[in-house]
Amino acid sequence: MSEKDRIEEMDELKDALTQDEAAQEASQEESQEQENEQTAELSREEELEKELEREKDKFLRLFAEFENFKRRTSKERMDLFKTAGQEVMVSLLPVMDDFERALKELGKSSEKELFKGVELIYNKFKDTLKAKGLEDIKAEEGDAFDAEIHDAITQIPAPNKKLKGKIIDVVEKGYRLGDKIIRHPKVVVGN
Incomplete structure (x- = not known):
């Protein structure tokens, strides 16, 4: 190569x-x-x-x-x-108060038939409101005062020691609609 x-x-x-x-x-x-x-x-x-x-x-x-x-x-x-009817209920409470005052006064009079007629109307009115959820708030003389529930309008000296810090008089009833208080009971408290 x-x-x-x-x-x-x-x-x-x-x-x-x-x-x-x-x-x-x-x-x-x-x-x-x-x-x-x-x-x-x-x-x-x-x-x-x-x-x-x-x-x-x-x-x-x-x-x-x-x-x-x-x-x-x-x-x-x-x-x-x-609480849809709360406004209506609140506006009807004075009517309820007037009915109660009228019944109290008619109870003192001699016209029993008039008393029974007004009482029937009152009971029907009260039952209708109760069916819509309105309830009384129980407040009576001798009950303990609860600032969450009651509205103290005044304090007076207690007539006895047992009523000190307790309700002496209920001036105006309180009402609840469902779970909500729509009017607190107005009470007089002993001190």
């Missing part, structure tokens, strides 16, 4: 090596690109998972907020139904 043939062979080997190196580099570049694509796909997948978690969190918060809103409006509606 001549020198020229060897040089050509070496050039061919060199070219083959260069081509192999180029092929390897291309293969490495391809695998690097594939890795990058996989990493991009993974990061895209991770991004989507994070976004899904954020959306789930938003949904859960919105759902909880809506449930609280429903509960609050339902409670407000129930309270409104319970």
